[in-house]
Amino acid sequence: MVRRVYIDNKPLEEAFALLWTELENAGFFVLEGEEVDVEDALGRITVVPVVAKRSSPHYSASAMDGIAVKAKDTFSASDTSPIVLKRGEQFIEVDTGDYVPGEFDAVIMIEDVNFLSHDEAEIIAPAVPWQHIRSVGEDVIASQMIIPSLYVIGAYEIGAMLTSGVTKVQVVKKPRVGIIPTGTELVEPGGKEPEPGEIIESNSRMLASLCRKWGAEPCRYPLVADDKEKIKEAVLRCASQTDIIVVCSGSSAGREDFTAEIVQEAGRLLVHGLATKPGKPAILGLIEGKPVIGVPGYPVSAALVFELLARPLIYRKQGLRTPPNQEVEAKISRKLASSMGVDEFVQVNLGKVGGELIAYPLGRGAGLTTTLVKADGVVRVPRGVEGFEAGEKVAVSLKRDWDIIEKTLIVIGSHDIAVDWLGDILNRKFGLRLACTNVGSMGGLVALKHRESHFAGMHLLDPKTGEYNVSYVNRYLGGSKPVLVNLVLREQGLLVKKGNPLGVRGVDDLAGSGVRFVNRQRGSGTRVLFDHLLQQVGIDPGLINGYDREEFSHLAVAAAVKNDAADVAVGIYAAARALDLDFIPLLQERYDLCFLKGAIEEETLDALLHTISSPEFREEVMKFGGYDMSLAGQVIWEGD
Numbered sequence: 001m002v003r004r005v006y007i008d009n010k011p012l013e014e015a016f017a018l019l020w021t022e023l024e025n026a027g028f029f030v031l032e033g034e035e036v037d038v039e040d041a042l043g044r045i046t047v048v049p050v051v052a053k054r055s056s057p058h059y060s061a062s063a064m065d066g067i068a069v070k071a072k073d074t075f076s077a078s079d080t081s082p083i084v085l086k087r088g089e090q091f092i093e094v095d096t097g098d099y100v101p102g103e104f105d106a107v108i109m110i111e112d113v114n115f116l117s118h119d120e121a122e123i124i125a126p127a128v129p130w131q132h133i134r135s136v137g138e139d140v141i142a143s144q145m146i147i148p149s150l151y152v153i154g155a156y157e158i159g160a161m162l163t164s165g166v167t168k169v170q171v172v173k174k175p176r177v178g179i180i181p182t183g184t185e186l187v188e189p190g191g192k193e194p195e196p197g198e199i200i201e202s203n204s205r206m207l208a209s210l211c212r213k214w215g216a217e218p219c220r221y222p223l224v225a226d227d228k229e230k231i232k233e234a235v236l237r238c239a240s241q242t243d244i245i246v247v248c249s250g251s252s253a254g255r256e257d258f259t260a261e262i263v264q265e266a267g268r269l270l271v272h273g274l275a276t277k278p279g280k281p282a283i284l285g286l287i288e289g290k291p292v293i294g295v296p297g298y299p300v301s302a303a304l305v306f307e308l309l310a311r312p313l314i315y316r317k318q319g320l321r322t323p324p325n326q327e328v329e330a331k332i333s334r335k336l337a338s339s340m341g342v343d344e345f346v347q348v349n350l351g352k353v354g355g356e357l358i359a360y361p362l363g364r365g366a367g368l369t370t371t372l373v374k375a376d377g378v379v380r381v382p383r384g385v386e387g388f389e390a391g392e393k394v395a396v397s398l399k400r401d402w403d404i405i406e407k408t409l410i411v412i413g414s415h416d417i418a419v420d421w422l423g424d425i426l427n428r429k430f431g432l433r434l435a436c437t438n439v440g441s442m443g444g445l446v447a448l449k450h451r452e453s454h455f456a457g458m459h460l461l462d463p464k465t466g467e468y469n470v471s472y473v474n475r476y477l478g479g480s481k482p483v484l485v486n487l488v489l490r491e492q493g494l495l496v497k498k499g500n501p502l503g504v505r506g507v508d509d510l511a512g513s514g515v516r517f518v519n520r521q522r523g524s525g526t527r528v529l530f531d532h533l534l535q536q537v538g539i540d541p542g543l544i545n546g547y548d549r550e551e552f553s554h555l556a557v558a559a560a561v562k563n564d565a566a567d568v569a570v571g572i573y574a575a576a577r578a579l580d581l582d583f584i585p586l587l588q589e590r591y592d593l594c595f596l597k598g599a600i601e602e603e604t605l606d607a608l609l610h611t612i613s614s615p616e617f618r619e620e621v622m623k624f625g626g627y628d629m630s631l632a633g634q635v636i637w638e639g640d
């Protein structure tokens with residue numbers, strides 16, 4: 001079988017312009033309207049201007065509680081010569097909103113009236129003609145335009161329309177976006193545990209939610225297996241029922257990637273392959289004058305392609321301009337290499353350290369859905385550029401509210417589950433967000449030294465003294481007033497499969513045996529500890545099968561053991577428990593947070609220390625097992 005591989009490498013703007021022109025010519029952007037009740041019109045867009053059906057107020061109305069008078073009767077009133085007015089003839093009592101009959105032309109507030117009797121009202125100041133009277137049409141006059149066309153209807157517009165007698169409004173029909181998830185490997189979410197090779201279908205739901213956010217009405221089609229005829233049938237049905245056709249996956253070079261062929265057969269294939277990363281295998285085409293977008297299967301690619309291509313289409317189809325993303329300038333924390341020839345989009349975290357905004361690149365894997373959740377913004381590395389050097393200023397397109405970014409504490413270093421829970425409480429109680437990057441304890445020290453983080457999490461054993469962290473911090477950060485505060489004490493040990501099938505008892509059992517080990521990365525505290533333990537028992541690391549295989553977190557090594565990619569790993573008890581593995585304890589270690597005195601606002605520091613020492617935090621962490629909180633919140637050491 002000959003595989004058809006996509007051939008284009010079209011720059012984004014070119015691909016987009018191609019589709020745009022075709023759609024303009026096909027009349028795709030002609031607005032379609034529908035009538036809805038004003039009460040249900042929140043967020044909808046007016047097709048034509050809305051004009052008032054009646055004036056408001058439609059009668060002369062009192063603006064105050066008081067008496068309606070004839071101004072000319074009151075001109076001579078003063079403190080020294082009050083005037084007495086007669087009920088019925090010279091005044092009537094009115095409340096706010098009451099009709100003021102034609103013979104009266106002013107209202108005096110009740111506070112300024114002295115009733116001498118039921119029929120006599122004394123006043124001590126004259127009334128100015130038309131004071132406290134709302135004249136006919138003061139708010140709006142019948143036939144006046146209240147809302148122009150292509151205007152997003154909000155709560156105030158609903159109030160104003162109803163006031164002026166408008167109960168139905170012509171709005172832009174929501175573009176219907178048909179989303180077809182394809183792939184024999186896909187299973188519906190919420191069912192039984194997926195087998196190896198099965199993937200939980202999430203993209204169509206993610207894209208449907210984006211459609212709603214942008215004002216469109218998504219229509220998700222049932223899962224279709226990788227069967228060309230079945231996908232084609234779904235695509236044609238979708239084309240007859242919706243405005244925009246989105247085919248999820250099947251866009252790259254696999255044996256069952258049919259989308260491009262189907263578009264070619266059912267309509268016109270305009271682009272197969274974008275010069276972007278991620279998103280390379282994207283497809284653009286036209287069926288029955290409607291756009292077809294083939295989004296790649298990997299979720300980060302799918303999200304990006306949808307943002308870049310579907311978002312502007314959806315806005316334009318509603319007659320609106322795409323809202324521009326706010327851009328900020330930030331210093332990039334590390335070198336960001338990128339291939340020439342593609343526009344690369346990199347998700348980043350953002351945080352302000354020492355008054356400077358820093359962008360921290362997140363993992364670039366197209367399958368990493370959580371980077372989309374963590375990201376505060378996106379950096380675009382343009383086609384003609386090989387990347388950015390560490391420290392270079394880059395433009396970041398914001399994805400999160402600025403006030404959240406301003407209240408972000410950057411934690412770089414070794415990761416512990418307790419840090420996530422600390423972050424959760426800080427967010428709930430103090431509106432502070434923790435953004436964590438896991439680069440190991442040594443990496444954390446370096447980031448603090450470069451003033452690129454607020455805190456570093458670390459557990460670095462000094463083999464000479466048996467003490468944790470102090471000697472390292474002193475060496476790297478001495479002179480910058482470093483402080484170590486304890487977060488947790490935790491059990492480190494060996495992680496093995498349930499029931500310990502290989503009968504591993506300790507580090508001694510790892511050398512020269514058939515046991516497959518998975519290690520932590522150099523610079524991590526766990527690696528330092530493991531090397532120390534090997535040295536203590538005199539084991540040559542070269543004899544351990546897998547010593548050079550590195551993973552970057554406790555959960556990652558635990559997952560390797562769980563999935564039988566390894567037999568033994570070194571890590572914390574909480575990771576073993578999280579993945580239902582057996583645990584052979586080796587020792588208890590101290591995990592501290594390090595910060596530089598004066599580099600963090602007093603108020604923020606108080607919130608942090610208060611939270612670490614709180615019973616609530618203690619309780620959350622103790623649930624994981626393998627933790628000892630007896631030193632939590634204690635200042636362990638302060639340097640000069």
Ligand SMILES: Nc1nc2c(c(=O)[nH]1)N[C@H]1C(S)=C(S)[C@@H](COP(=O)(O)OP(=O)(O)OC[C@H]3O[C@@H](n4cnc5c(N)ncnc54)[C@H](O)[C@@H]3O)O[C@H]1N2
Pocket residue numbers: 181182183185186199200201202203204248249250251252253254257278279280281295296297298299301366
């Ligand atoms: N030989 C090559 N292989 C691949 C290339 C390439 O250039 N040459 N490109 C890679 C890139 S880049 C991407 S992106 C993917 C896109 O592939 P497809 O669009 O054909 O998607 P699949 O292969 O079907 O799936 C990829 C991945 O995503 C999962 N997926 C698919 N649909 C969904 C969904 N609705 N919800 C959640 N997850 C979904 C799917 O199960 C796969 O794991 O191709 C590379 N390959």
Ligand code: MOO
Pocket residue numbers: 276277278279280281296298301366
């Ligand atoms: O280009 Mo793919 O879309 O990296 O994941």
